[in-house]
Amino acid sequence: MARVEVTNVTVSQGVRMLFSLMTPNESSFATVREVPTYVNQATPYFIGLILLEIVLGWLKTDGPRIKINDFITSLSTGMMSRLPQLMMRSLELSAYIYVWNNFRILELPWDSAWTWWLAFLGVDMGYYWFHRFAHELNFLWAAHQVHHSSEYYNLSTALRQSVTQQFSSWVFYLPLALMVPPSVFAVHIQFNLLYQFWIHTENYAGILIIWDRMFGTFTPESDKVVYGLTHPISTFEIWTVEFLYYPYLWQRFWEAEGISNKLSVIFKGPGWTPGKPRLGDIADIPQITGEEMPHDPAWSxxxxxxxxxxxxxxxxxxxxxxxxxxxxxxxxxxxxxxxxxxxxxxxxxxxxxxxxxxxxxxxxxxxxxxxxxxxxxxxxxxxxxxxxxxxxxxxxxxxxxxxxxxxxxxx
Structure with missing residues (x-):
């Protein structure tokens, strides 16, 4: 593997990139090779903000609000999710460059603020559709459920990412490759991910809530919140966290009767069963009692x-x-x-x-x-x-x- 030249971001940029406060002038590049590895360089800022959250939580409640077992598992899955990109360029970017090189119909200028803002909107809408389908298609949920497997919500939970999700999300950004240069896309695909470090709602949008309102999926947070999956995995071992759902999906596929039901297991929602709506029956979701206890085995x-x-x-x-x-x-x-x-x-x-x-x-x-x-x-x-x-x-x-x-x- 050849040595990669790394463009370092300043401290000011490191903080602002977490909140989508970078300007077009400082984050527009002619080539992909010039684009900084914003996500990789964000690690110190992630850790710093998590430590700040721990300190503030301790001062407010007279005790830690983050469980070490859950905290380490979230960071571990996040670390694991980035490792494939050490061996090869991200699939999102590789597929994007291929479409750009072979099928683009328009070449917008890389140094135009209009191009920059179009990419901002396009990447965010692409993420909305990926996120929505990741909840509505069982084979995509197999990867995305990793992100929802924590039974706590804090800043470290945002880093709980699937190592396999990147092998399906790339499809949703390809329309942009018909006109937006890869270097501009390479900037915004990172900014969109970084912004989600500090927010999370019941909605699918990454940055702008307008997509949920436009496409009819906006959900106000009105119910009591219980974090995690409807069927908790009850483990902190990362290989199980990352891949447990795939054998379950395979088992459901083989047990389903008839080709129609087998395909439905793959392409309908994770809650679907024969005779139920495409996304499953909301009545099948366990009722929240307020007495739910997160998996937290005692250890010294x-x-x-x-x-x-x-x-x-x-x-x-x-x-x-x-x-x-x-x-x-x-x-x-x-x-x-x-x-x-x-x-x-x-x-x-x-x-x-x-x-x-x-x-x-x-x-x-x-x-x-x-x-x-x-x-x-x-x-x-x-x-x-x-x-x-x-x-x-x-x-x-x-x-x-x-x-x-x-x-x-x-x-």
Whole structure:
């Protein structure tokens, strides 16, 4: 993988890009290669605002308003969703460029404010239709349900994204490619996503509420809010969070009788069953009692602190991976995925969590020793190495102890 030149945004731009306050003059580019990686560079601002939310919530309620297990799972799925773009250009942009190169009917000027604002509106309307179909078509819901799987709502929840959603959303932006240059689209597809970090309603629009009102889907928030899925997944392990719905969809497809019902399972709403309306019957949705309790299994404060520290160390590696895409990207991507999986196993208290975490700690030491991991604060390198070594020894002992106990039970 060739090294990618990164255009860094200023602090002012970093804050304003979260609120769609960038101007056409500072965010118009002649080529796609010149467009900054706004989403990748937003990580420090995401973390900063989440920490601010935690502090303000603590001051207001005399306790944390964010659960560590849910917080880490949301960030983990968000991190996982960006990893495919380290290996290849995003499918949204690749498909867009292909249509632009081969089928465009008009070439609007890339440096025109009119083009910039047209792209702003076009991308937002494209997102509206994608988001709407992601709720109304079961095969698209399989990816989008990841975003709704948290039983809490805070800023970290916005980062809970599906790794597979990007492989279907690209279709909805292709009409713009008939006239709007790819560089302008590459800017607004990022701004639209960033704006959604701090808002969320029952409606489908990304930025402008006019689309819901125009197309008849506007819903005022009047009912008591209970977050999450109608059938909670009750896990914090990212592979399950990301892919649990696909086996369920496959099972429903094979169990459906007749080709018509099989196709309906795929192309109708997630709540559809034979004899019901296309989007399902609202009466089938469980009634809200006010006594719903989020999935929050007990785990020790020491384990919470350990997972949080390890996750913060992983964030440093992840950020370097996004900013420095070299030939080591594949190795570090595998490390990030292993780490997210292992921390999820620890949170879920899986039986084989100790063995996986031991393997991860050994891998960390190897990557540090051979210079593949560069720490944000180099003076802490020795302390971190000691911490990881102690962790590796601890999890090795835990693994041996668990294996011994299993053998005793078998005998």
């Amino acid at each position: 404060p020491a384990m919470q602190a350990y997972v949080l520290v390890q996750f913060m160390l992983l964030l440093d590696v992840y950020n370097n991976l996004l900013m420095d895409q070299t030939l080591t990207a594949l190795l570090l991507t595998a490390y990030v995925l292993l780490s997210l999986t292992s921390l999820g196993f620890l949170i879920d208290q899986r039986a084989n969590a100790a063995e996986l975490e031991m393997l991860r700690c050994v891998l960390i030491m190897a990557l540090q020793r051979f210079g593949y991991i560069k720490l944000l604060v180099p003076p802490l390198a020795f302390l971190i190495e000691v911490f990881v070594l102690i962790s590796a020894v601890y999890w090795s002992l835990q693994s041996v102890n668990q294996r011994t106990n299993r053998m005793k039970k078998q005998n």
